[in-house]
Amino acid sequence: MEFKSRDFSDAARVLKIRGLKVGLAGRPEAAPVIDGIDLDIRAGETHCLVGESGSGKSVTSLAIMGLLPRGALEVRGGSIDLEGVEITQASAAEMRGLRAMRLSMIFQEPMTALNPVLRVGEQIEEVLNMHTDLSAADARQRTLDIMEQVHLPDVERIYRAFPHQLSGGQRQRIMIAMALVLDPHLLIADEPTTALDVTTQLQILKLIAELQARKGTALLFITHDMGVVAEIADTVSVMQNGRIVERAPIHELLTAPKEDYTRKLLTAVPTLAPRAARPDARGGDVLKVADLEMVYGGGGVLRRGGGVTAASEVSFAIGPGRTLGIVGESGSGKSTVARCIMRLIDPTGGAVHVAGTEISRLPRRSLRPHRKHLQIVFQDPYRSLNPRWTVARSLCEGPINFGTPRAEALAHAAELMEIVGLPRDALRRYPHQFSGGQRQRIAIARAVAMKPDLLVADEAVSALDVSVQAQVLDLLDDVQAKFGIAMLFITHDLRVAAQICDEVLVMQKGRVVEHGPAANVLSDPHHAYTRTLIEAAPGRHWDFANFRALDTAPAPGPKGETA
Amino acid sequence: MAKASPSRQSAFHVLTGLFSLPAGARLGIGPTIAAAILLGIVAASVCAPLYVPYDPLAMDSLSRLRPPSDAHLLGTDQYGRDIFSRVMTGGRVSLLIGVGAALVSVGLGLAIGLVAGFFRAADGLIMRIMDSLMAIPAILLAIALVALNGPSLGSVIIAITIPEVPRVVRLVRSVVLTAREEPYVEAAIALGSSMPKILIQHLMPNTLAPLIVQGTYICASAILIEAILSFLGAGVSTEIPTWGNIMAEGRSYFQIKPGMIFWPGLLLSLCILAINLLGDTARDLLDPRLKKREG
Numbered sequence: 077m078e079f080k081s082r083d084f085s086d087a088a089r090v091l092k093i094r095g096l097k098v099g100l101a102g103r104p105e106a107a108p109v110i111d112g113i114d115l116d117i118r119a120g121e122t123h124c125l126v127g128e129s130g131s132g133k134s135v136t137s138l139a140i141m142g143l144l145p146r147g148a149l150e151v152r153g154g155s156i157d158l159e160g161v162e163i164t165q166a167s168a169a170e171m172r173g174l175r176a177m178r179l180s181m182i183f184q185e186p187m188t189a190l191n192p193v194l195r196v197g198e199q200i201e202e203v204l205n206m207h208t209d210l211s212a213a214d215a216r217q218r219t220l221d222i223m224e225q226v227h228l229p230d231v232e233r234i235y236r237a238f239p240h241q242l243s244g245g246q247r248q249r250i251m252i253a254m255a256l257v258l259d260p261h262l263l264i265a266d267e268p269t270t271a272l273d274v275t276t277q278l279q280i281l282k283l284i285a286e287l288q289a290r291k292g293t294a295l296l297f298i299t300h301d302m303g304v305v306a307e308i309a310d311t312v313s314v315m316q317n318g319r320i321v322e323r324a325p326i327h328e329l330l331t332a333p334k335e336d337y338t339r340k341l342l343t344a345v346p347t348l349a350p351r352a353a354r355p356d357a358r359g360g361d362v363l364k365v366a367d368l369e370m371v372y373g374g375g376g377v378l379r380r381g382g383g384v385t386a387a388s389e390v391s392f393a394i395g396p397g398r399t400l401g402i403v404g405e406s407g408s409g410k411s412t413v414a415r416c417i418m419r420l421i422d423p424t425g426g427a428v429h430v431a432g433t434e435i436s437r438l439p440r441r442s443l444r445p446h447r448k449h450l451q452i453v454f455q456d457p458y459r460s461l462n463p464r465w466t467v468a469r470s471l472c473e474g475p476i477n478f479g480t481p482r483a484e485a486l487a488h489a490a491e492l493m494e495i496v497g498l499p500r501d502a503l504r505r506y507p508h509q510f511s512g513g514q515r516q517r518i519a520i521a522r523a524v525a526m527k528p529d530l531l532v533a534d535e536a537v538s539a540l541d542v543s544v545q546a547q548v549l550d551l552l553d554d555v556q557a558k559f560g561i562a563m564l565f566i567t568h569d570l571r572v573a574a575q576i577c578d579e580v581l582v583m584q585k586g587r588v589v590e591h592g593p594a595a596n597v598l599s600d601p602h603h604a605y606t607r608t609l610i611e612a613a614p615g616r617h618w619d620f621a622n623f624r625a626l627d628t629a630p631a632p633g634p635k636g637e638t639a
Numbered sequence: 640m641a642k643a644s645p646s647r648q649s650a651f652h653v654l655t656g657l658f659s660l661p662a663g664a665r666l667g668i669g670p671t672i673a674a675a676i677l678l679g680i681v682a683a684s685v686c687a688p689l690y691v692p693y694d695p696l697a698m699d700s701l702s703r704l705r706p707p708s709d710a711h712l713l714g715t716d717q718y719g720r721d722i723f724s725r726v727m728t729g730g731r732v733s734l735l736i737g738v739g740a741a742l743v744s745v746g747l748g749l750a751i752g753l754v755a756g757f758f759r760a761a762d763g764l765i766m767r768i769m770d771s772l773m774a775i776p777a778i779l780l781a782i783a784l785v786a787l788n789g790p791s792l793g794s795v796i797i798a799i800t801i802p803e804v805p806r807v808v809r810l811v812r813s814v815v816l817t818a819r820e821e822p823y824v825e826a827a828i829a830l831g832s833s834m835p836k837i838l839i840q841h842l843m844p845n846t847l848a849p850l851i852v853q854g855t856y857i858c859a860s861a862i863l864i865e866a867i868l869s870f871l872g873a874g875v876s877t878e879i880p881t882w883g884n885i886m887a888e889g890r891s892y893f894q895i896k897p898g899m900i901f902w903p904g905l906l907l908s909l910c911i912l913a914i915n916l917l918g919d920t921a922r923d924l925l926d927p928r929l930k931k932r933e934g
Contacts, residue, residue: 418825418829420825420828420829444831444833445831447828447829447830447831448831450829451829451830452825452826452829454822454825454826455822456822459821459822459823460822460823460826461823461826462823462827462841464844470823473827473830473832474830474831474832477830477831477832477833477836478831519826522826522830526830
């Protein structure tokens with residue numbers, strides 16, 4: 077795999093941070109959020125800031141933009157020097173002059189960063205009107221130019237569009253256009269592709285690299301995704317607890333990391349090499365889905381026909397102890413399939429057999445006894461547990477519904493706590509007292525408490541940091557091995573799918589385009605869409621955990637041998 | 640992020656957790672004064688029979704329209720009734736109507752709102768009925784009810800409650816509509832919990848915080864509406880003194896005996912001001928945007 081790792085020692089220094097400290101406002105005794113970091117970025121360089129959530133990456137970017145939330149965070153010391161201007165001392169008026177002209181920023185979520193009631197063209201033009209004396213016609217022309225440069229199609233039409241009329245990728249292009257319209261010297265990109273699908277992410281990364289090369293912009297790129305880092309970085313700084321623990325050119329960092337923390341971060345990145353399928357277990361299928369179809373909105377009395385088909389002709393089966401992954405981009409219908417199987421929504425066609433019973437047509441009341449066979453773990457650990465309930469109450473809810481005496485359910489809950497690696501006294505606490513990974517463990521315990529035959533994991537590790545993600549994946553594997561549960565694993569992340577799935581099913585626009593053993597689908601894809609997905613996976617040629625290129629890695633063996 | 644830390648759950652923590660109150664939230668000086676005033680008025684009104692010197696209905700034709708004196712703290716009215724005794728006793732009915740109307744509206748609104756929010760089939764019908772109820776003006780309804788049934792406490796409470804219920808229903812419904820999409824509610828469905836259990840145990844607690852706030856506003860406006868109704872002669876019977884009908888009777892003697900309007904009016908204003916202030920404080924404290932993740 078090729079890395080950028082260009083040498084910038086001769087280029088002009090755009091940003092120079094020395095000993096920057098940021099702390100909670102009005103609480104000098106509290107631990108600092110940023111604890112004395114140094115950072116240099118030169119013209120044309122891409123500097124990646126990586127770290128897990130809470131490491132201080134975003135606070136660093138806000139400090140550089142002079143956008144620290146007033147009354148919550150404040151600069152305690154150190155200097156931020158942007159081409160000779162000291163940002164920590166700059167007045168609000170000076171900062172306004174610097175923004176857009178000298179430095180600008182792209183945010184993670186383009187939908188919320190754009191004003192929903194203004195046309196996107198006007199929003200770009202507003203930047204010009206604020207900072208330049210261009211005439212209306214010139215400003216409009218310049219806006220259309222920059223929209224061309226970010227490769228938006230049909231710029232005249234998009235100029236007049238509102239944010240909600242554009243796709244996520246187009247919105248992010250608008251954000252980039254807005255940030256670069258005045259040719260700033262420093263561009264800060266805070267997780268700009270995290271909310272996008274992989275194929276869109278690839279396009280946006282290419283676009284940023286292209287514009288940066290053309291304009292010689294210095295780029296501070298904040299991300300948690302090592303794959304993205306491998307694609308675009310020249311230099312990488314690894315942050316942990318408000319400090320930069322390691323800084324190195326990208327190739328050096330990925331091949332020979334010096335710090336334990338960096339090593340730990342890299343080892344946690346799942347490899348794209350698929351696991352070998354486990355032997356097909358004895359016994360029949362736990363879940364059998366045949367020609368599942370879900371059409372939203374069609375066939376009302378007033379609106380005849382013409383609904384939105386979210387899923388159609390979806391068929392697959394899972395045996396006990398095996399994992400089937402459904403991968404696809406947003407809108408591919410993978411979550412719809414999961415929700416149909418769970419009967420959180422009622423499918424409009426097809427059949428779902430769980431433990432031998434066809435449940436897709438059962439009325440709610442007669443469905444309830446079958447609920448204990450199938451359980452679900454959701455994506456967002458902050459919302460999947462009732463915040464007002466103790467962990468014990470959440471864990472006992474299901475068993476008590478099915479007639480288990482409270483004392484027995486509690487005893488079982490205590491055992492489950494140990495299985496998922498949490499202390500027993502966690503039972504008495506409330507969800508807000510746990511971290512995201514711990515909450516996800518609780519959610520898994522709650523599902524397992526029902527002794528289900530099938531566990532549906534709907535993006536269950538997508539909201540977690542990569543090291544926590546690895547632990548939760550291990551836990552799911554353990555639980556599966558211990559109880560022989562069949563698992564349906566919904567994910568958009570091919571790396572995660574490669575690590576945990578025996579079989580993979582690729583969905584696009586509500587249809588299954590490819591289905592087979594993980595090793596076949598991921599290493600030898602037949603469908604063009606699967607190939608596109610795999611090629612778009614950032615850093616796909618690099619085996620992060622083993623610090624080497626993937627091409628030289630041995631052929632995938634059973635889990636444990638490659639690691 | 641909040642790190643897990645061992646902590647014991649006291650009853651206080653359970654309570655603050657239930658309403659998402661930031662633990663140790665301090666009241667400002669304004670709300671503290673408001674709470675003191677309100678508590679004072681409530682205690683004085685509830686205990687009125689124990690300490691008022693005269694029967695609030697006892698007439699004395701020999702001492703009519705007396706100025707304040709040792710015998711009559713605030714003087715007497717046109718029938719020689721002791722104004723102090725009447726004002727203090729009158730608070731009982733006013734407050735009873737305020738609290739009663741608030742409880743009935745919140746209770747009915749909560750039940751209807753939960754059903755409307757959770758069962759989509761019932762939603763359209765219920766909300767259209769609520770829309771039409773909202774179109775009924777409280778005061779006209781009260782006059783009509785009193786004309787039909789004669790003046791009574793019940794008629795007044797019903798008249799005040801009917802137009803308030805739809806507001807509560809809308810509030811509860813909107814909370815339920817957002818909460819039912821939460822993954823923990825879907826998880827409960829997957830765990831096989833019955834609909835009533837999900838409604839009461841998972842969804843209802845989400846509505847309590849906004850309901851407490853709404854309840855204080857209903858309480859204040861009910862006290863006010865009762866006063867207006869009594870003033871118009873459509874309230875509870877004149878046999879029972881309330882702040883409203885004391886003021887109504889004082890209207891004709893306003894120039895020689897302003898106290899008949901001033902004292903009940905003062906207590907009424909203070910009471911409503913205090914309740915509204917506490918309602919605002921509760922709203923600020925319960926606002927989810929101020930919710931702390933730390934326990």
